Amino acid sequence: MGRAPCCDKASVKKGPWSPEEDAKLKAYIEENGTGGNWIALPQKIGLKRCGKSCRLRWLNYLRPNIKHGDFTEEEEHIICSLYISIGSRWSIIAAQLPGRTDNDIKNYWNTKLKKKLLGKRAPSRRARAANQDPYLAAAGGASNMCSTSGGGGGAMPATQQALSASALERIQLHMRLQGLYGTFGCATTTADNAAAAAPHWPKLAETLMQVSSLPTDAVTTTVSVEQHQHHLVGQSGLAGGAGATAAAVVEAEQQPLGSVAGANYMTAAQGSFERPSKLGFYSPSAEAEAASADMTSYPMVGGGYGGAGVGFGPQHDELYDFLYSKYGSLGGVAAAQGGHIPTLPELHQCPDGAAAAVVGADEKFSAWTTSCEYGAGQQLQGNSISGSLQDYVLGGGYGQ
DNA sequence: AAAGCGCACAACCGCACGATA
């Protein structure tokens, strides 16, 4: 037995909202609140709209203090960091950005940030409809690219393909950003240079956010993210790492692009977001060269990059090593000489079996995250939101 | 000038989950 529809779809209006409808909804909610029942609300005010539609319209558009467009660099920074850390939990990410809605962030990520960071074009909807999108082809058409499996990739459920694509996208983003930043720190040997050495992405310095000044729902989420960051800092060795790195944490506070302390985008008091040092987004082409040149300059196992002991820790380096060893040769001779950041389709590609590469990468990524340990004193108890986030962080939700 | 195309944004859809009867 299927679930009953939330409203009579035949009698409700769909499509764009008119100013009159907006005014009705806004006026009613501002005066009476939602009454705790969105389903009944449209009937009360004479709107031929689904309750869910009313809720969405209010939350995403009519609600006071909503910001639209013009994302700042620090907002982009936060979105990127959190996306890498927790994936497409847009509502959680939105909780870190006052005035932004999850829908806005989701759209911004899909239409702009993703392209900006991964240097890929948004797949044409027409192309998707015609099944010609290269990314879908790489993910969903694994059997075509990995013929040794005898079409096994094609047997992967569509949902699993999508989830893997998301996870791999995050890995790829992570690798690209690390590769880019690494170029600034790889050749340094002096303390000064080390101070200028790039941090690892996402920025993982301990957050000092004043959670008490935030709304309750934001606080729970913030604490959760903080837990994750604490843990990652511990993993990375940033907190007690090499002396040069510790100095860098202090000295680099004012450094553009690569300021470790610039990571403290949630450092400001009163719950506001202090502008971090310039993020230094890069053009895809320049990034590709930088990342490529960087890849072979580092020890890929154990010690992180630049010899400074900074990184995501052994699990991360192992993941990186795994991916590099598996995909590093995909670019041919040039890649062998200079390293190669795999593109998303390449990450999906598998030289030795259809779904194996995708699944392997996911497992590796999951293993890395699962191996993370929070300090006992940092465990949050009785907090469903933070608990959920911990689940995400600790591997339960990384399938997405 | 017109068709094709990509982009950005708003809105919809279906599922999962918690609350409640």
Add this chain to the structure above:
DNA sequence: TTATCGTGCGGTTGTGCGCTT
């Protein structure tokens, strides 16, 4: 314990606009 309901979330689709060919 189970069924139902309301809500929240993430993914997907619809649509209008502007640019390119």
